[in-house]
Structure formats: structure tokens, C-alpha cells
Amino acid sequence: MSTLIKFTIDGVECMAEAGTYIVEAARENGIYIPTLCNIRGVKPRGSCRICSVKVNGRPMTSCTTPVADGMEIENNTPEINDIRKAIIEALFVEGNHFCPACEKSGCCELQALAYRFKMMVPRFPYNFPRKEVDASSPKLIKDHNRCILCKRCIRAIKTEDGKNVFAFVKRGRNVRIIMDPVLGEQMSDELAQKAVEICPVGALLPREKGYQTPIGKRKYDLEPIGSDIEKK
Amino acid sequence: MGKKITIEPVTRVEGHGKVTIHLDNQGNVTRTRLHIVEFRGFERFVQGRPYWEAPVLVQRLCGICPVSHHLAAAKALDVIVGAGTGDGLTPTGEKMRRLMHYGQMFQSHALHFFHLASPDLLFGIDSDPLMRNIIGVALKHKDLAVQGVMMRKYGQEIIKATAGKKIHGTGAIPGGINKNLTIEERDAFLHGADPLNIDKMIEWSQAAVDFFKDYHQQNQSMIDNFAAFPSSHLSLVRKDGALDLYHGVLRAVDAEGKKILDDVDYQEYTKYINEEVRSWSYMKFPYLYHLGKENGWYRVGPLARLNTADFIPTPLAQREFELFKAYTNGKPNNMSMHMHWARLIEILHAAEMMKELLNDPDLQGDDLVTKGTKQNEGVGVIEAPRGTLFHHYRINDKDQIEMANLIVSTTNNNEPMNRAVNKVAVDYMTGQKEITEGMMNAVEVAIRAYDPCLSCATHALGQMPLEITLYDANNNLIDRKRT
Numbered sequence: 213m214s215t216l217i218k219f220t221i222d223g224v225e226c227m228a229e230a231g232t233y234i235v236e237a238a239r240e241n242g243i244y245i246p247t248l249c250n251i252r253g254v255k256p257r258g259s260c261r262i263c264s265v266k267v268n269g270r271p272m273t274s275c276t277t278p279v280a281d282g283m284e285i286e287n288n289t290p291e292i293n294d295i296r297k298a299i300i301e302a303l304f305v306e307g308n309h310f311c312p313a314c315e316k317s318g319c320c321e322l323q324a325l326a327y328r329f330k331m332m333v334p335r336f337p338y339n340f341p342r343k344e345v346d347a348s349s350p351k352l353i354k355d356h357n358r359c360i361l362c363k364r365c366i367r368a369i370k371t372e373d374g375k376n377v378f379a380f381v382k383r384g385r386n387v388r389i390i391m392d393p394v395l396g397e398q399m400s401d402e403l404a405q406k407a408v409e410i411c412p413v414g415a416l417l418p419r420e421k422g423y424q425t426p427i428g429k430r431k432y433d434l435e436p437i438g439s440d441i442e443k444k
Numbered sequence: 445m446g447k448k449i450t451i452e453p454v455t456r457v458e459g460h461g462k463v464t465i466h467l468d469n470q471g472n473v474t475r476t477r478l479h480i481v482e483f484r485g486f487e488r489f490v491q492g493r494p495y496w497e498a499p500v501l502v503q504r505l506c507g508i509c510p511v512s513h514h515l516a517a518a519k520a521l522d523v524i525v526g527a528g529t530g531d532g533l534t535p536t537g538e539k540m541r542r543l544m545h546y547g548q549m550f551q552s553h554a555l556h557f558f559h560l561a562s563p564d565l566l567f568g569i570d571s572d573p574l575m576r577n578i579i580g581v582a583l584k585h586k587d588l589a590v591q592g593v594m595m596r597k598y599g600q601e602i603i604k605a606t607a608g609k610k611i612h613g614t615g616a617i618p619g620g621i622n623k624n625l626t627i628e629e630r631d632a633f634l635h636g637a638d639p640l641n642i643d644k645m646i647e648w649s650q651a652a653v654d655f656f657k658d659y660h661q662q663n664q665s666m667i668d669n670f671a672a673f674p675s676s677h678l679s680l681v682r683k684d685g686a687l688d689l690y691h692g693v694l695r696a697v698d699a700e701g702k703k704i705l706d707d708v709d710y711q712e713y714t715k716y717i718n719e720e721v722r723s724w725s726y727m728k729f730p731y732l733y734h735l736g737k738e739n740g741w742y743r744v745g746p747l748a749r750l751n752t753a754d755f756i757p758t759p760l761a762q763r764e765f766e767l768f769k770a771y772t773n774g775k776p777n778n779m780s781m782h783m784h785w786a787r788l789i790e791i792l793h794a795a796e797m798m799k800e801l802l803n804d805p806d807l808q809g810d811d812l813v814t815k816g817t818k819q820n821e822g823v824g825v826i827e828a829p830r831g832t833l834f835h836h837y838r839i840n841d842k843d844q845i846e847m848a849n850l851i852v853s854t855t856n857n858n859e860p861m862n863r864a865v866n867k868v869a870v871d872y873m874t875g876q877k878e879i880t881e882g883m884m885n886a887v888e889v890a891i892r893a894y895d896p897c898l899s900c901a902t903h904a905l906g907q908m909p910l911e912i913t914l915y916d917a918n919n920n921l922i923d924r925k926r927t
């Protein structure tokens with residue numbers, strides 16, 4: 213039998229089943245906590261830290277921390293929001309994100325969060341790293357300029373027998389995403405499409421398609437990120 | 445002792461230009477040069493990008509006429525995706541793009557005429573620079589300033605409805621368009637509250653042409669002689685010789701009206717047009733191969749288009765076209781300041797075309813994109829507000845852009861702008877010992893007739909900053925004047 217427990221977010225009383233991750237519990241109570249690396253229904257990794265909250269005064273990632281009875285969670289505070297904004301800014305300067313020409317513009321979670329947190333000019337200097345477009349796969353184009361290394365593709369895109377199609381190679385600054393040469397080539401069109409959709413940014417692109425949805429009709433044109441949760 | 449004069453506009457993003465004028469010991473002009481830094485970098489920048497990004501990427505070349513780049517690139521990619529050229533698209537695809545283009549032409553020409561050119565005309569070339577700007581126009585001729593603003597707004601709304609945004613939209617995609625026009629959008633453009641409806645736009649466009657004709661009558665000698673020089677003219681024309689700003693074949697006529705190029709499929713432009721590099725300018729000098737570097741240069745833009753076309757396929761603009769042609773007895777018009785006249789006739793044509801398109805039910809169609817057999821190379825050409833614009837792409841077997849070549853309108857007008865500046869320098873500087881304000885203004889006005897990218901933004905808010913520096917033959921600075 214599941215047990216309902218009580219906790220607060222920014223002083224608002226909430227209820228959820230024990231063991232639910234904070235980010236999900238918040239969602240059930242109509243409160244949006246931003247996420248990037250998290251995928252609903254897939255084991256969380258807690259790598260991007262954008263979902264950071266304070267639990268009883270201590271910073272935690274809300275996508276990996278289950279709620280417990282009596283927890284006092286801080287979410288929408290100036291301090292936490294500035295940390296989130298700093299993370300977004302860091303992601304922007306670490307890659308080459310030219311939103312106006314990107315196919316994902318309007319449907320990109322990073323861009324949507326930058327709007328939500330009113331990012332203007334990043335506080336960090338731009339790195340302008342040299343990165344490549346890899347068009348060798350017959351199914352997908354990988355634009356390393358835009359990859360935020362969230363690992364969503366690694367965790368969510370698997371063959372029918374459960375094998376990973378994507379993986380990381382190298383480490384540190386040189387880490388990047390690769391596709392298994394055989395599995396990548398054999399990938400079904402549906403799985404390729406799923407990979408495009410799972411990628412929060414425009415790092416995985418479908419071939420010979422782009423800008424199909426007119427400006428004004430794109431995902432976040434219609435519903436700014438988080439607003440679907442907040443209006444419930 | 446020879447002298448060298450340098451006129452250097454302190455510019456912003458559009459480009460950077462300076463004028464150098466060389467005098468001999470008697471004060472005669474021996475040589476003039478207009479130096480422009482332009483955007484070669486973009487041709488490298490797009491290399492390696494997936495080809496379908498090109499129309500969205502390259503429009504960032506320019507904040508003034510992004511739609512032209514957007515459409516020229518999309519036209520080149522139509523060829524690559526096997527949709528062919530011109531009539532290869534679905535009626536909705538082609539007509540939505542045309543509407544976008546005429547909206548762009550309308551707003552860009554309106555900006556140029558009301559904001560950039562009208563101050564020169566209303567206040568005179570020698571007038572106080574403090575008045576000779578759009579603020580001055582607004583103070584003294586409020587109705588004109590308001591019309592300029594509203595016409596621009598109307599054109600921008602058309603762009604937004606077709607491209608998705610007023611600047612840097614995404615509407616044109618390889619093989620077609622990503623949206624149609626809703627009935628509500630259409631009705632707003634056709635019957636919106638005054639002044640934002642198409643009939644008012646046509647009325648104001650006609651009034652602008654009439655304004656120019658009056659002005660011309662009163663200032664005939666200046667308008668006819670200022671920076672005038674003979675040249676060839678090049679543009680697209682429709683197969684039947686009609687003015688067509690979106691699609692057609694290449695035609696060029698010489699100063700006497702003889703066709704020196706006709707019915708050329710622009711996919712083969714490299715067979716007919718070559719680009720010369722000169723050591724002192726970053727901008728290339730295009731010319732017609734078969735006539736050689738010396739004689740093969742040509743003008744593009746509104747004046748060139750009215751010189752190459754046989755007629756205009758809308759009634760009001762055609763009537764004005766006939767008057768325009770009659771003024772030179774049917775011969776090509778080589779008077780630089782008549783560029784303004786031609787531009788206004790094109791505004792009228794663009795307004796009439798928008799009305800025709802808005803009344804066409806094809807704009808509400810759902811069949812938006814065509815695809816065929818893939819090609820690895822394509823050329824797109826369009827008549828941009830400032831003239832013929834070439835985009836040429838080649839892709840590799842992984843769909844990445846391997847080669848891009850762009851010949852922008854201002855590049856096509858490189859030699860003519862140099863000639864215009866030379867003409868002004870000879871007229872105003874010969875025998876002069878000092879740089880006059882009138883001289884500086886005249887150089888600026890001559891360049892501006894061509895509406896090159898480098899001058900737009902700087903002048904819109906006031907004066908294009910100029911600096912003239914005078915050197916003697918030994919390169920010693922002897923005088924410097926700034927506006």
C-alpha cells in the first residue's frame with residue numbers, strides 16, 4: 213500500500229506518495245522544477261544540476277532525491293534561480309549555440325530555459341570551442357557544437373534487445389557522444405526520430421528536414437516551458 | 445604636387461567603406477576609389493552545415509534585406525531537392541514566397557525612399573546635415589514621414605505572415621514553404637483599418653511616384669545630371685520580358701539598349717559572369733565574360749530592372765513605366781538619381797502584386813512542399829531590392845554544404861558605385877583647393893542612390909559619418925574635415 217506523505221515547497225503544503233522523486237512530486241502539486249538531463253520514466257542521473265533545490269537547507273538535485281515526510285523544500289527563490297541561470301549560461305558558453313539558425317529553435321529546452329530565466333548575456337566568457345558536425349550516420353546528423361552532454365540519448369535510446377546505440381568517448385573537455393557504427397546504421401526510422409526528440413537541444417537532427425513548423429506554432433511558442441505544469 | 449583625399453565613413457555592422465580621391469598638381473581628379481569590406485566570411489561559415497540550414501543561416505548576412513538571402517538560398521536548394529526552379533513548386537509554395545518577397549521589396553524600398561533618400565531631396569544636397577535626416581522630414585513633412593513608417597510596417601507584417609518573423613524568419617524551406625496564409629491574415633491585409641490595408645498602400649505608393657515626378661520637374665538638371673554615366677544593365681526578367689522580381693531568366697542591355705545577354709538560365713551563370721579581384725578592395729568586381737573586364741561591368745537594381753524589362757505586368761506601374769521610358773525615348777536610362785524614380789515605380793508594382801496575390805485562393809492551399817530527384821548543386825537568383833542576388837551551393841553525399849558562392853547586389857554594383865563617385869568627384873572637386881561640405885554630401889548622396897548595405901543603418905538615424913583627409917603627393921596630411 214502506498215502512503216501519502218506531507219511536505220512543503222516554498223512554504224506551500226504538498227502531498228505525494230512516499231518515495232516519489234521531488235521533481236515528480238512537485239509536478240503532481242502543480243509546481244514546476246526545471247530539468248534538463250532528466251527523462252520521465254527513466255532512471256535519473258543527476259548530472260546537469262539544473263533541478264537543484266534546497267531540502268531542509270541543503271542543496272540537492274530534485275530529480276534524484278525522493279520526498280520524505282515533513283521535508284521543507286526551497287525551489288523558487290532568488291538564490292536558487294540564480295544558480296540555475298548560471299548553469300544555463302555555462303552551457304551556452306561551453307558550446308556554440310546560435311539559436312536563430314538552429315532547427316530546434318522554439319522546441320529547444322535549453323533555449324526555453326534561457327528565456328524562462330531571462331538570460332541576456334552570460335556572466336562567463338564564451339569559449340567558442342572547435343566542434344564538428346558529424347553527418348556520417350545515414351539516419352541522423354550529430355552537431356557537437358550544440359551537445360550539452362546530458363546523456364539522455366545514451367539512457368533512453370536502446371535497441372529492442374536493450375543495447376545502447378549512443379555512448380560517450382574520451383573524457384574531460386574532449387568528451388563527446390558517438391553512435392555504435394553497426395547499431396546506428398541499423399536503427400529504425402522510429403528510433404532515430406525518438407533520438408531527435410529525446411535530445412533537449414539541436415544536437416541530434418533528422419536528415420533533410422528542418423524548420424517544418426512555422427514560427428509561432430512551435431512547442432515553446434505555444435506553451436513556454438513549465439507553463440503546462442503550472443497551469444494545472 | 446598631387447593630393448589624396450580620403451572619405452571614411454565610420455560604419456556599423458553592414459560593412460565598412462571609404463572613398464579615396466587622388467588629385468594632380470593642377471587639382472584635377474586623377475583617380476577615385478570606393479573601398480568596401482563585405483561578407484566573404486559567410487561562404488566559409490556555411491561549409492559543413494546541413495544544406496537545409498542555408499536559407500536560415502545566410503539571411504544573417506544582412507539585417508536590412510534578410511528575406512532576399514532567405515529566398516535566394518531556398519531557390520538554390522529547390523534545385524538540390526529536385527523541385528526545379530520557378531514553376532517547380534506547388535502554387536501555394538511559389539505564391540507564398542512571392543508574397544514574402546513583394547512584402548520585403550515594399551518595405552525595403554519604402555525605408556530607402558522615406559528614410560534615406562527623401563531628406564536629400566526635400567532639403568537639398570547642400571543643406572544642413574542636422575535637418576537632412578528622417579527627424580528633419582518628420583518635423584517639416586509629417587505626412588510623408590508617417591507614410592514611410594506605415595508602409596514599412598505593412599511590408600513587415602506581410603513578411604511576418606509568410607516567413608514567421610519580421611526579420612530572420614524560417615518560412616521558405618527547400619522545395620516550398622512551411623505555412624500558408626489564413627483567411628484571417630488575408631482579410632486583415634486586404635481590409636484592415638486605415639491605413640494598414642492594401643488599397644491605402646497602393647494609393648500612397650502612387651502618391652510617392654507623383655511626388656518624385658513633381659520634384660523632378662522642379663529640379664530637372666540636378667536629377668538628370670548628378671552622378672549620371674552610361675553603363676550596361678543586368679537583371680532577371682520573366683521569359684516574356686516582363687518585370688519579375690522573384691524569378692526569370694538573365695538579361696543584360698548596353699547603354700544604348702542593345703541586348704548583350706538574353707534568355708540565360710541562371711543555373712549557368714558561371715558561364716557568363718566572372719568576378720575580378722582588385723588588390724585595393726575586398727569586394728570583387730563582376731563582369732560579363734564575353735565583353736571582358738573593361739567593358740563587361742553592369743549596373744543592377746531598380747534602374748537596371750526598368751532598363752532590361754519590356755513591360756510591367758500590373759496596370760498602375762505599367763502606366764508609370766511608360767512615362768519613365770518615354771523620358772529617355774525608350775532607351776536605357778543612365779541617370780543615377782533616376783534610381784529613385786525606378787524604385788518608386790517598383791514600390792507601386794510590389795503593392796499591386798501583393799493585392800493580386802492576396803486575392804488568390806492558392807495562398808490558402810495545403811500542398812506546401814515539392815521534392816524530386818536530388819542534385820548535388822544548385823543556383824538561386826532573385827531580384828533583391830538592391831539588385832540581382834546570386835546564391836550557389838554544392839553539397840557532398842552526406843548533405844553537407846561543400847561550396848557556397850554568393851554574389852550580392854552591392855557587389856554587382858561595385859564598379860558602378862565607383863563610377864558614380866568618380867563622376868561626383870570630377871564635378872565637385874576639379875579646381876577646388878578645399879573640401880566643401882557640398883562635396884562630402886554629394887559623395888554620400890551618389891553612393892546612397894545605389895542603396896548599398898554599408899550606408900543604410902548609419903544614415904537611418906542621422907548623418908552617415910564621413911571623414912575627408914587631404915594629403916599632398918608625399919602623403920603628408922594637410923587637411924582633415926569631418927561631418
Ligand code: SF4
Binds near residue numbers: 360363364413416
Ligand atoms: S546528443 Fe543530445 S541527448 Fe545526447 S548527450 Fe548530447 S545533448 Fe544530450
Ligand code: FES
Binds near residue numbers: 258262273275
Ligand atoms: S535534471 Fe536533475 S540533475 Fe539534471
